[in-house]
Amino acid sequence: MILKLNYFGQIAQMLHKEEEVLDLPVTTIRELKSYYAEKLQTIPFSVAVNQQLAGETDQLNENDEVALLPPFAGG
Amino acid sequence: MILKLNYFGQIAQMLHKEEEVLDLPVTTIRELKSYYAEKLQTIPFSVAVNQQLAGETDQLNENDEVALLPPFAGG
């Protein structure tokens, strides 16, 4: 599935990029998370789809804007 | 007993003065309060002696600085 991926903070640093378009073999957030879990090692992260935080069982759709978000540090 | 009396806010307004020295026939705060209750009609008030809030049964001493305080409105 074609996804527009956005990386932030420590994740962008580790992956050496802030965005990319990828065709990934995933259809749910759970699958996406396990796909990235090994690349991101110990960094905890949440996932936003089209700028909304997504739950584990949410489905992904073609061309979704997907963001991998490390822990928040606002304030 | 000679007392240095200080009046504030609505009480000063009603008594037409801010301070006076009086020789009053009172020895406790309770007596002082009942002495003033009729002059001050419906204005609730607390009493400070030498700049500390006083309780009903506290004793007064010669030359005490006594303040009659209407309800607080700070802030």
Added chain:
Amino acid sequence: MADKKVKNVFVEGPITPEKIANSIAHHQVKTNIGAHDIFLGQVRADVIEGKTVQAIDYSAYEEMANKVFHEIRESAFDKFDLTCMHIYHSKGLVKTGEICLFVFTSSAHRKEAMEACRYLVEEIKAKVPIFGKEVFEDASFQWKVNQ
């Protein structure tokens, strides 16, 4: 950093936004601070029996008030882990829309700063002998009482 000297909390007339800005700026050298909480009391144009408040004329039993402010400060330093604490209150005339109370707490962390600020405001309203005359547009007035 509890300070044993009784300070003068009273400011003649309203507390200006510039005073507040200066006070904030002075804390930028204190790099152990992570959170500030500021409470501001502003004079409201309440309408009472058809008449609108124009200003509050504040008076106080000043010497006692400053002592009570001091006690409140000391007790807040005991209760909360604060870096700094500042309190200013107006005396004299403060018009509607102007600021009459400025409470400023600073701490390493937000929880302490916010709880201390709230504590201070409640204590000030309840315990400090300050009196306020709400002046209406026709120059009549009534005496304000804290809730």
Added chain:
Amino acid sequence: MADKKVKNVFVEGPITPEKIANSIAHHQVKTNIGAHDIFLGQVRADVIEGKTVQAIDYSAYEEMANKVFHEIRESAFDKFDLTCMHIYHSKGLVKTGEICLFVFTSSAHRKEAMEACRYLVEEIKAKVPIFGKEVFEDASFQWKVNQ
């Protein structure tokens, strides 16, 4: 006075005391306000393994962050009886002692202003996709995580 338009909350670099003063001054025409509460987040010079934080470099998923700020604002207007509410957050470099978060609530009465301010700060810390790199004096860094 809930506002349906998504605002830009981000300010480039630190939030200045002058900006805060201007924001306070702008509220002096709103004479139905009786209480303001202001929370300020300030960058702390924490010492971590012998190295001192010099600055935080903030980044954000800005478009989503502004939407989340908007949702938080709307929910605060629903929960609390507020006259006004303003939120600003820094992006980019904010040095120790400088201000990175400014939350400003105003209401007729103190309780609402203070509770809303606290609610907003907790919501912002928990829900907004903002990231912070704590930069040390030797230019090394670590990623900040909210407690």
